Structures are given as structure tokens and as C-alpha cells.
Amino acid sequence: MNREDVLAKVPFGQFIEGSFVSTADTFQVHDPATGEVLAEVSDAGPMHAKAALDAACWVADDWAATEPRKRAEILRRAYELIVARGDEFATLMTLEMGKPLAEARGEVAYGAEFFRWFSEEACRIEGRWTTAPLGGNRLLTMQQPVGPVYAITPWNFPLAMGTRKIGPALAAGCTVVIKPAKLTPLTMLYLMQTLKDAGVPDGVVNCVTSSNSAAVSKPIMEDPRLRKLTFTGSTEVGRTLLKEAADGVLRTSMELGGNAPFVVLADADVDQAVAGAMPAKFRNNGEACTAANRFYVHESIVEEFTAKLVAEVEKLVVGPGMDQATTLGPLIDDDAVAKVKELVDDAVAKGAKVLTGGAPIDGDGHFFQPTVLADVPRTARLLREEIFGPVAPIVTVDTDDEAIKLANETEFGLMAYVYSRDISRVVTAAERLESGMVAVNTGVVSNPAAPFGGVKQSGLGREGSHEGLEEYLEIKYLGIAL
Numbered sequence: 001m002n003r004e005d006v007l008a009k010v011p012f013g014q015f016i017e018g019s020f021v022s023t024a025d026t027f028q029v030h031d032p033a034t035g036e037v038l039a040e041v042s043d044a045g046p047m048h049a050k051a052a053l054d055a056a057c058w059v060a061d062d063w064a065a066t067e068p069r070k071r072a073e074i075l076r077r078a079y080e081l082i083v084a085r086g087d088e089f090a091t092l093m094t095l096e097m098g099k100p101l102a103e104a105r106g107e108v109a110y111g112a113e114f115f116r117w118f119s120e121e122a123c124r125i126e127g128r129w130t131t132a133p134l135g136g137n138r139l140l141t142m143q144q145p146v147g148p149v150y151a152i153t154p155w156n157f158p159l160a161m162g163t164r165k166i167g168p169a170l171a172a173g174c175t176v177v178i179k180p181a182k183l184t185p186l187t188m189l190y191l192m193q194t195l196k197d198a199g200v201p202d203g204v205v206n207c208v209t210s211s212n213s214a215a216v217s218k219p220i221m222e223d224p225r226l227r228k229l230t231f232t233g234s235t236e237v238g239r240t241l242l243k244e245a246a247d248g249v250l251r252t253s254m255e256l257g258g259n260a261p262f263v264v265l266a267d268a269d270v271d272q273a274v275a276g277a278m279p280a281k282f283r284n285n286g287e288a289c290t291a292a293n294r295f296y297v298h299e300s301i302v303e304e305f306t307a308k309l310v311a312e313v314e315k316l317v318v319g320p321g322m323d324q325a326t327t328l329g330p331l332i333d334d335d336a337v338a339k340v341k342e343l344v345d346d347a348v349a350k351g352a353k354v355l356t357g358g359a360p361i362d363g364d365g366h367f368f369q370p371t372v373l374a375d376v377p378r379t380a381r382l383l384r385e386e387i388f389g390p391v392a393p394i395v396t397v398d399t400d401d402e403a404i405k406l407a408n409e410t411e412f413g414l415m416a417y418v419y420s421r422d423i424s425r426v427v428t429a430a431e432r433l434e435s436g437m438v439a440v441n442t443g444v445v446s447n448p449a450a451p452f453g454g455v456k457q458s459g460l461g462r463e464g465s466h467e468g469l470e471e472y473l474e475i476k477y478l479g480i481a482l
């Protein structure tokens, strides 16, 4: 799809009460593949943030009282419109975030599906009715929408991280103010237009785009009418926001950083493990919270696994995501390239061997070579820190027990991958792995019908599935005397 035609469809302004409100200030959005300016986007100040929350509060009661079936039908229309506009959404994501176009199309399907899934869940908000154990009173447990929600999303999945929050919020009967990352606001603005076209009433969803996240978030977070914060991003920023949320004792959902281990046990199917390692590591340019960050491979198969992985990695085609042939795009900015380089250099200085790649690529854009490191020492920083780039560090292990212990040596606990042909080994490993999700003999498990989320410092709460809906519901108990 033509770049100029797609950019021309993006509405500019703060999306407040169903209108796009222009501002005096703007900020630039860049194409990470070329460094070119894609657009000048409206830059919100605190007064726009307050206006957006005002709008969400004014219609909160009406939206909560809207029949579930009507909420469901609006979400279903939004799903259908995203699918119909799939080429535009995919092109926007590739332009502003850099992922290969085929992967951006995958995100359209995944992101839209949250609206279809939660359109179905909107009519499944249930309660309980019991008799008190000693008789007499009847005990009614019901669920109601939490109230106005503030949603903050990262740049790496510009569509899906938004729909994963807006879908359940709307299904539950909550209104929303959403703030996308300043690096990738275009997809979210186009989503706002799409929600409007799908019939979402004015004020039910509002969006602020800003170059200063902290300043624009402050008046929203401090407002006593806000009832919930839902955040996806780094653990560092998540911690700060949790402290701010404490003042208003807000309900919070936190989807934070990861450091996923990819464990290949001695009896694994090596070809299957390599096939899974490729998307687990290199999908989304290596910039996924679920990305395999560390490979623990049994010594009996490590040579075969490593050789086959290097062969596959060398087939990756690095380039702008808009080129049909590209299978690995640029990193988001220069800082990301510098961070990946620093982590690789640290590992190499401590004794890791570079089998392929290992360095940034000169020229326009923010590219890093797809990289495999072997014999990575346990002191290397990249085994503890989120790499967020196309680098696969391999560590050799001698036993299942050693692999699991090393896998758990992290403060994160989002995703873990395990490969084995023995079901009891798999179950034992999965039960011991300290993570919210375990991928068994596969490199991708994200699914709107499944609970996505982490333990330890990877977060609080779940997104997707029925559990994702409950994050936007409060429980109320009625004791009824007969």
C-alpha cells in the first residue's frame, strides 16, 4: 500500500469526546528504517489530558448502563473494520515501528481478535447466588465495571497492546483514556478513527498523544475520578507508575518486561526446537516482551542445535520492513542499537564467541546484525537484562535441573519456552519454571483467548481470555435477609 495514501488517512489531534482536537505544539514521528520524518503529531499538554478524562467520566454511567449486547455489537463492528482496513493498519505499523510487513499483518489479525473475543465476553459477565451456610440470608455476588480507565501502551506492538486493553474495558462497561508511546502514535490515532466509525459513542474512548508522558499522565493519575491504571511497558516505568497509583489506591494491571529462557532438554526434537527458536527470538525484530532472551541447551545436542540455528539465522533478510523480502527489520532507535551493542560487547569481553553477526549495521536506519553467541558465561549481562534485539545467547547445560535453576535466575517471569518429547519431563519443567506462561514445543503462544501476563517483576494481572475481562470488573456482594 502506498505510504503517502496511508499517512493521509491518519487523523491528527487529541481524540476527546469523539473529535480530533488540534494543539499548538507538535512532535515528530520517524521511520526507524530510514530516519525520515513520517509525520508531525499533535502534542498534548496537561489540559488536554484533563479534558480527555472529563469526557471519559461524563459518559461512564451511560456506557456502564448500555446493554451488554449493544456493547458487544459495537466491538464486533470494530473488529470487522480493523480487518477491512488491515492493509492500512499493517503499513502504518511497519512505517512507524519497523517490523516486516508480513508480521505487521499478523499483528492486525492478533490485535483485531481482541475485539472479537471480548465482543463475545461482553455477554458473559456473571455472578453467584448462594444460601448462607447457616441458612437465612441469601448471598448474591455480582460484578460491575471498575469505572474510568487510564491505559498506557508501548511502541513495540502499536495496535495489539491497545486493543488488548480497550476490548475488555469496553466489554466490561468501562470508559477509557489511552496514551500510546510517542515513537508510534499513528496506529493508535487510526484506531481511534476506526472506533468512531464502528459506532463507539463519543467520550467512551479518548486518546492523548504526547512527547512528555510523565507530564501528560500526572493530571490523570492524580484525579480521584480515575479508577484503574492499565500499563504495558518496561518494569522500570511500571514501578514508578505503581507508586503513583498507590496515592489513589487504583486497580492496576501491569504488563512489564521479560527475560524468557528457551530450554532445550536432551530428548528434544532439535529441528522443531530450531524452528521455534526463530520466531521466539527474531519475531518483531527481537523486540517482544516474550522474546527468548537466553537459550539453555543440553550438552548432548548443543552442537547440532547451534549449527542449525546459525544456518537459519544466516538466512534472515535484514532491511526495511516495507520491502517484501525483509524478514528482520530495524530496531526502534539509535539508543536501542547502542544498548544491544553494549550487551553483546560485554558478553564477548567475558568470553562469549560470536558465531554470526555481532555488530550494528552502518548506514541509514537503526539496524543490528542477527547474532548468535555461544559459550556465553553466566556473568554476562545479557543473561539478566532484556536484550530487545536480534541476539541469541546460548548456554550449555548438563541436566534438566541445571536448566530450570538457571532459567529461574532472574527477577522477571513472563514467558518460558521448553522443548522435550517426554510429557512428564515437560510437565515437571513447566511446573518448576517461574513464569506466567510456558510455551511447550512451540515458539509462539500468544492468543486472545488465553491469559497473557507475568509473575515476579514481569507484572500483575492478565490480559486476554475471561481473566482479562475480570481486570475491569469490581465484585459487589449483597447480603439479603429473607
Ligand code: NAD
Binding pocket: 152, 153, 154, 155, 156, 157, 161, 179, 180, 181, 182, 213, 214, 217, 232, 233, 234, 235, 237, 238, 240, 241, 254, 255, 256, 257, 258, 288, 289, 290, 386, 414, 454, 458, 459
Ligand atoms: P516504556 O516503559 O519506556 O514506555 C511504555 C509507555 O509508558 C510509553 O507509552 C511511554 O511513553 C510511557 N511512559 C514512560 N514513562 C512514563 C511516565 N513516567 N509516566 C507515564 N507514562 C510513561 O517501554 P517501551 O520502551 O515503550 O516498551 C518496551 C518495554 O515494554 C519492554 O520492557 C517490554 O518487555 C515491555 N512490554 C511488555 C509487554 C507485556 O505484555 N508484558 C508487552 C510489550 C512490551
